[in-house]
Amino acid sequence: MSEKTKYPLRTTLWVLIVIGFALMELPGVYLLNRIDPMLFGMPFIYSGTILLWVVMCVLMFIGYQTNWGKGKDFKDKEDEQGGQA
Amino acid sequence: MAIPLWMGAVANKKSLPTTEDFFVQGRAMGSLAVFFTVAATWWSSFAFLGSNAYFYTMGPVYWTAIAWNIFFGVLYYLVGKRVWFYGKKFNCITPSDFFNVHYKSKTLNLIVTLVMLLFTLPYLQIQLTGGAYLIEVASQGLIPWRIAGLIFYAVIVIYVWAGGLRAVAWTDIFYGVLLFFGMIFAGFYVAAKVGGVESLFAQLRQSAPESLTLPGPKGTAGPGLWFSMFLITPLGAFMGPQLWTRMYAVKSPRLFNLMPFLLGFAAIAYIGSMLVGNTGIILEPGVPKPDQILPVMLFKYAPFALASLICAGGAAAAMSTANSQIHSMSAVYTVDIHQQYVNKNSDQNKLVWVGRIAILVFALVAYFMSIFIPGLLVTIGLVALSGTAQVIVPTVGALAWKKSTTAGAIAGLLVGIGVLCLITFVPAIKSPWGLHSGLFALILNIVAFVVVSLVTPQRDASLLAKIDEAKAEYSRSYS
Numbered sequence: 428m429s430e431k432t433k434y435p436l437r438t439t440l441w442v443l444i445v446i447g448f449a450l451m452e453l454p455g456v457y458l459l460n461r462i463d464p465m466l467f468g469m470p471f472i473y474s475g476t477i478l479l480w481v482v483m484c485v486l487m488f489i490g491y492q493t494n495w496g497k498g499k500d501f502k503d504k505e506d507e508q509g510g511q512a
Numbered sequence: 513m514a515i516p517l518w519m520g521a522v523a524n525k526k527s528l529p530t531t532e533d534f535f536v537q538g539r540a541m542g543s544l545a546v547f548f549t550v551a552a553t554w555w556s557s558f559a560f561l562g563s564n565a566y567f568y569t570m571g572p573v574y575w576t577a578i579a580w581n582i583f584f585g586v587l588y589y590l591v592g593k594r595v596w597f598y599g600k601k602f603n604c605i606t607p608s609d610f611f612n613v614h615y616k617s618k619t620l621n622l623i624v625t626l627v628m629l630l631f632t633l634p635y636l637q638i639q640l641t642g643g644a645y646l647i648e649v650a651s652q653g654l655i656p657w658r659i660a661g662l663i664f665y666a667v668i669v670i671y672v673w674a675g676g677l678r679a680v681a682w683t684d685i686f687y688g689v690l691l692f693f694g695m696i697f698a699g700f701y702v703a704a705k706v707g708g709v710e711s712l713f714a715q716l717r718q719s720a721p722e723s724l725t726l727p728g729p730k731g732t733a734g735p736g737l738w739f740s741m742f743l744i745t746p747l748g749a750f751m752g753p754q755l756w757t758r759m760y761a762v763k764s765p766r767l768f769n770l771m772p773f774l775l776g777f778a779a780i781a782y783i784g785s786m787l788v789g790n791t792g793i794i795l796e797p798g799v800p801k802p803d804q805i806l807p808v809m810l811f812k813y814a815p816f817a818l819a820s821l822i823c824a825g826g827a828a829a830a831m832s833t834a835n836s837q838i839h840s841m842s843a844v845y846t847v848d849i850h851q852q853y854v855n856k857n858s859d860q861n862k863l864v865w866v867g868r869i870a871i872l873v874f875a876l877v878a879y880f881m882s883i884f885i886p887g888l889l890v891t892i893g894l895v896a897l898s899g900t901a902q903v904i905v906p907t908v909g910a911l912a913w914k915k916s917t918t919a920g921a922i923a924g925l926l927v928g929i930g931v932l933c934l935i936t937f938v939p940a941i942k943s944p945w946g947l948h949s950g951l952f953a954l955i956l957n958i959v960a961f962v963v964v965s966l967v968t969p970q971r972d973a974s975l976l977a978k979i980d981e982a983k984a985e986y987s988r989s990y991s
Contacts, residue, residue, distance in 0.1 A: 444586065452579055452738070456735045456739065460725050468710030468711075469713055470713060473575060480779060483776055487585065503990050
């Protein structure tokens with residue numbers, strides 16, 4: 428069984444992360460690069476990036492919680508043996 | 513400055529006279545220490561002072577730092593965890609040990625070592641310059657920055673000399689906390705002087721709208737630079753010897769899973785620099801050294817005690833990065849140059865001493881560079897990072913592409929570094945599409961690496977079998 432079919436969450440997570448980076452960088456910077464709409468009192472290039480940062484932080488946290496798609500029960504070798512994160 | 517000296521002394525009592533303890537803390541660095549030591553090493557003068565100067569003079573281009581911080585964390589998980597695994601399995605201490613496992617080539621090891629040593633020097637230089645600027649402003653010009661740089665130099669050398677990586681890690685926890693809160697607080701504090709965030713941008717919209725979008729007031733910092741900095745900065749920092757050493761030092765692999773979140777979350781500290789730089793456009797236009805905009809604003813508009821405390825955060829940023837760089841450069845020199853080419857039979861005690869003398873010498877070279885090579889901190893920093901970033905190609909090649917060859921790795925690095933030097937030192941040659949020279953060099957590095965790898969003989973079959981076995985163990989045992 429390939430990694431893709433074995434761990435579907437892993438694939439979804441990475442696809443979302445790549446989309447997030449594309450929105451923050453290329454081609455997203457062309458959409459972000461404007462003053463209006465002003466959100467939180469800031470030009471859109473600043474506030475839009477902050478909104479994307481929130482989404483990306485949530486994705487990173489889900490990644491950590493799910494062992495990056497391998498599931499909550501998966502344990503890295505040393506941690507299985509009682510190491511600490 | 514007294515705190516790191518005290519921590520260095522305590523750490524010295526705990527250390528063992530071996531290279532493994534001095535350089536990678538016996539591979540037992542706890543998670544909290546690793547996160548703060550990485551964050552504090554990552555937030556340098558480049559971030560604390562240089563970022564303000566970029567927002568102040570170049571428009572919003574530095575805001576791409578929010579994305580590059582997340583990318584930096586992702587690199588930790590994708591590449592760092594594997595580097596840690598190979599480091600542990602094959603007992604690596606320096607970056608070139610990793611390449612020795614994968615390519616078994618003395619020439620490649622030497623090239624990687626030289627790239628890391630040479631291109632870390634300008635990055636070390638900007639830490640000394642940044643720290644010296646802070647002392648100069650804080651003393652209201654009483655201590656000129658050249659003397660201030662020497663004071664900085666002395667403090668760093670003393671405590672790294674005394675305690676190795678353990679001293680560096682402990683002081684970084686102290687610095688990391690000070691930095692995170694210092695950066696955010698400074699931003700909101702100075703923005704309040706023009707009526708708060710909303711009022712700040714309403715005023716800028718009227719007086720300097722060009723500062724609010726790319727390519728900024730000078731017209732040179734557009735999407736090309738935005739994207740280049742996003743890739744070059746984290747790749748360059750990640751491939752620097754100071755962060756490489758930290759990958760080996762980690763105790764638990766689970767930390768690598770958490771790093772993308774922690775480092776991504778910490779990115780929000782840049783909101784402070786963004787607010788300081790933009791407020792500076794209104795309150796203090798025309799500061800002659802833009803890298804001093806943060807201390808200039810603080811000492812003029814904030815209470816003295818508060819300004820001093822936040823600037824101590826800036827000094828912390830510079831020092832924590834500088835000490836880590838000096839420390840890792842000494843490790844690289846001792847193990848990869850001295851032990852390989854100067855004296856193969858040195859005992860552990862002698863090697864630790866060689867490392868200490870290397871600390872002294874590298875720091876002195878960087879100090880003289882800070883005096884004789886002028887420029888904005890971020891601009892000089894980007895050249896340094898562009899150099900070390902080239903090493904990512906053979907690294908990822910080794911981890912992910914079986915057809916990678918030694919000749920491909922060497923060709924890629926030579927092309928990348930050659931192009932970078934050409935564009936940096938020959939003003940007539942420009943990088944295309946508004947890209948930074950570092951990214952353009954990286955693209956050509958990848959092309960050379962792939963093409964040469966495809967036409968040269970594969971690595972030794974027994975070497976590939978050993979790597980395959982290790983890869984299988986990694987996929988079985990780690991997420």
